[in-house]
Amino acid sequence: MGKKEREYNFFNDVYEVVKLIPKGRATSYGAIAAYLGTKMSARMVGWAMNAAHNDKTIPAHRVVNRNGQLTGRFHFKAPTTMQYRLEKEGVKVKDDTIVDFSKVFWDPHKELY
DNA sequence: AAGGTGACCGGTT
């Protein structure tokens, strides 16, 4: 098995959850890690998103940090891309932070089974 | 082969 394939298998669980985030909602790195179990740390979720950043099938813009900040914005094509995509879905962003994040927040632990 | 490094997090100072 090649390196690229192994990498994809390893991060696959993260990608599957990210793909389930509904339009107009967002979750956090830590929430995904908690949902997947103790083996996966929030840092690893960030690493997985980094590895996936050109995959158009993964809505990476819907993953932010626990405070709703768009900490991953510099990894997009332009630093404004992440905010643009969120606002296009009706999510308001101010000062690189999602407005009313608690209402936009999508917790995989509660919304998935 | 060992140590540095994250698109992080919760708690403490």
Place this chain on the structure above:
DNA sequence: TAACCGGCCACCT
């Protein structure tokens, strides 16, 4: 309020 700390764990050098 902001800075810091320890835990996290696969990757990279």
